[in-house]
Amino acid sequence: MSFETVISSIFTLAFIATVIRISTPLILPALGGLFSELAGVINIALEGLMLAAAFFGVVIGTFSPQWFPGLPFWVHPWLGALAGILVAMLLAWIIAFFHLELGADIILTALAINILAQGGTVFIMFALTGDKGSTSTLASPAIPNVVIPFVNNVPGLGTLLNAENLTGYNIMTYAAIIFTVLVWIMLYRTPIGAHLRAVGENPAAAASVGINVKRVQYMALLLSGFFSALGGINLSMGYLTIFQANMTAGRGFIALAAVFLGNKNPIGTVIAAIIFGAATALGAQMGTLNVPNQYIEMIPPFVTIAALVIYNLRRRAQIAASARKFQEKMQTEQEVV
Amino acid sequence: MTEKRKPFLLDLLRIVTVIIVALLLGFLITVMVSEEPVAAFESLLTGPFPKISMGEAGLQLKGINRFGNWLEDSITLILVGLAVAVVFRAQQFSLGAEGQIYIGALAAGIVSLFISAPLAIHIGLALIAAALAGFIWGWVPGVLKAYVNADEIVSTLMLNVIAIQIYRLLLTQWLRNPDAGYIATEFFPETAVLPIIIPGTRVTIALILTVAAIIGTWFLMMRTPLGYELRVVGDNLKFAEYGGVNTKRTIALSMAISGALAGLAGAHLSMGLLKQLTLNISLGIGFEGIVVALLARNDPKAVPLAGLFYGYLRTGAQIMERSSDVTREVVLIIQAIIIILITAERMLPLLQEWWKKRRHSPDELIAEAQEAADVV
């Protein structure tokens, strides 16, 4: 396969559409991870929260018609989604409660939630369907895609705006875009956002002005549950309408890495998440050209580690520079005196 | 991971209580989904033990292979548990065991497949390669933490991903056996397969090696200057610095040694259990080792006990799954409950306070406090 073919296959609108699709379940949990990290309560359970939401979305969505036969057809997937969100937020609440009230280590507690989700989903799935691999036997519903009318007539624009097969992006993709904007506004334009960032940077300062640090941290963890749920639902009730054991496949950890690569601000995080998504898409593309996808998949974690190192070195340089500036100022002051 | 040295007996009591509570909750869950929960739980709790009976030929042991499964699984868990115990004892939150297992397995696999040597040397070289590979894979985030203060949680999680990618890359591109029906290498030559030492089981000399690892880790932590440094850095970093310890070197080494142990766990998985390299050589056992270290309070002496206990649960769960309608994942649920309850340090003191408040009236408590102030 020639280099030109490789390049030309990347710079297509179809590729961009693929990246958008793949990045959605990375952007959403990354936003959740951003909240908890900014508030000073890092959440490494994004993976488990996504998984739990993905599972319960499928289950409730499937059984809801049996339980509420009177409801219109389109309501059931949304009930499923709601169930997924509630479960994920409940699990996030458990992390918050045990850490903030009972002094549990937040890393270990989150790890336990990951394990709980991993085991619990398979356990319940087996009890319900007798299958430990997936819910293939269930006819689970999907959260709808959004098809933009008229654009299919314009060459290229259709693929860009309506995804590869013109089936439209999943509503969660639009949710990701909208929420990114909302999150930015919330963090930088509202009082609660300012309080949250203050709590993470200097809890003593926040407490000294009357902010309830614990309450803010509870909220941050619950939000991380909410956003992780959206990502999980996108996986199991979007392009695929099935739950498979461990279907999140590390996306929760990649989402956390995106927060750090993005230097803990919303725009950077989303860009980082898209970079990770693009790497996966590229890897798949390379796969069809007989280039092993692992090379590509390795790049984002490398870049994340490099970013960590660079950010730390930069901070040191900044502190040293401002110290020198101050010293010079003092020396000139003394000369004047 | 702020563990203070609580009185040993109280701590032991707490851990035992937590385990019992978790098992009870697990039983409750089993009741909800199973037709015969009691039978299921019985096979969970007693399955791995061989059944001793008197037959015509004298003492008979049945189910020895299940017993072997228990030991095999425990070996992996103990090695990972030791790895995590070492690094957590130094108060470093390295979560890199999973990746180090893959790297260790890879190194062992390469040596096994591409070098010819007599048995003892072949195995020896493979083990050294695994430990060395794991050592390096742990040393990297250690140095980053020590010298650049790069958060070790993120760096080790990322290195896990990189390790698995490298492993799979090499496996699928160069090491793969095209004749196999699934993605795997050829089986290791006999000189690179760990010999079995308990007949009727698959328990290999890894058992002896693990005992050596336990003793070695204990010796390192309690009888060498480096071990002292690790412990003191974990107890109070500033104190260690003030006393003259090279804390940067200690931090880096703690993660490196942890990596070496996890690498050996990877060698065990590939050379002892599977005798080849497969796509998913570890399914998260690097993280399950954290529970073992947690139960053992990061003490190398207690890791074997915790590892055996946890291995017992996992094996029992497999047996339960085969003989009943309950799936083995219930053990993961129990494990999660154990972790959460054990790490909730303030639970016991809060319960004590609540109990006191219930037994005494508010006036009594105020009077108590005032007295304490007046005594001064």
Next chain:
Amino acid sequence: MPPIVELKDIIKVYPNGVVANKHVNFSVEQGEIHALVGENGAGKSTLMKILYGLEQPTGGKIILNGAPVDIQNPHHAIDLGIGMVHQNFMLVPSFTIAQNIVLGREPRRGQFINTEESIRITEQLSREYGLTVDPTARIEATPVGMRQRVEILKTLYRGANLLILDEPTAVLTPQETDDLFEAVRRLVDQGKTVIFITHKLVEVKEISDRVTVMRHGEVTGDAIYTRDISEEDIAQLMVGRKVLFRIEKPEQQRGQAAATINNLGYISETGRPLLRDVSFNVYAGEILGIAGVEGNGQTELAELLSGLKPPTTGEAFIGGQSVLGHGPRRIRQAGVAHIPEDRLTNGVSLPSSIAENLVVDRYYRSPYTRQGVMYPRQIREQAKALMQEFDIRAASYDSPMGALSGGNMQKVIVAREFSSEPVLLIAAQPTRGIDIGASEFVRRQLVEKRNEGKAVLLISADLAEVMSLADRIAVMYKGRIAGIFENGPHLTEEELGLYMLGLKTQPPAELEKML
């Protein structure tokens, strides 16, 4: 007019038995600048903590604007119009100045923060009180002087009428100090009242209307008009005439210089010079006492000489070797032992056992480690021997350090450091916060080492202690050595107090001779 606030008969006793305030009466007039003066441990910080609701008094009452009040916590104090600017600033580094000022009470436009209003409020307050700040600058990029003004503006934004400034000039350059004083005067012109906690007498004379002096938990100078009192008088009220306990000391056998310190300088991370051109020798067989009010560079001196921080300039020679800048182990190997000022953070490891604590500077050497193997029996034996020799009271050598009392912890530190056969022994605030018995023990041990021919560097804010133990005394002020003196009956506390408070400096020629 009644005073704006009166603290009447305040008693504060801490659970560990320390009496911080003893029948203290303190009243402040509306619209004045009232200086509250005293050494560390005099009780002035505690008194202000009570006023700000950070502590509750054991006895006595507070009357604010004529009405008795019970101040539960700082938020309550803020609601009552009391504001406090602490020494450690409570600011969020990545936020702008305006954001920091309004944090917690942000002006809103609907659901959003009204950023323009925040900036407008900041500018308005800034103009009104003459506190120049740049509202859109991020805190992490602003100098300390401006940060302090932000803290003051914070209190004003929340409606403070009575401002408490806790040692505000400790972190400022001389120019910034002048700016602060101007700002304080303007605050008062606008009708505010300021309580100014300090131990710098020059500033008291410059800025305050009245001054209250405290010593050992009591008021020694009650609301004296500053114009009516001299700095020397204030110094005397602060330092006082106490009965000194003289420890029996044989004639000094002074030997060679065990340690030579040349031109030591240290600049903090934020760029402030904390040590300037410090030079002295410590001779074998003597105790050189470093006297001075805390915060004049003594902490940094000890940290540099123990290897915890590298110096910006200068060197130290122990036994002819230059030892600084290579970390603590190098200095220890050269024969320096150090009793640290910050006992709990540096001196001991609370979760570790007593035996483990006693061995941190020597575990890698024989007989504790031989050929790479550590011998716990040796460590145990040492622990047992040291515990007996130094009368350390604990259940066993295995007990965790956290179970010991403060005094016993200090004994462990002393036991470890003394038993290392040092050439130079540095003791920083060695008897602070520990009971009388342990204090006496530590002092006796220091003198014993001196008699054995060791060199001892005693850094202490307790002037009585320095005067009773030291052979020579060096006074530190603002990071420099203000003077070095032979100790003897001719040397009085008042005299030393003048050097400690910056009122007098030894002429360079004399200083040279005394090095």
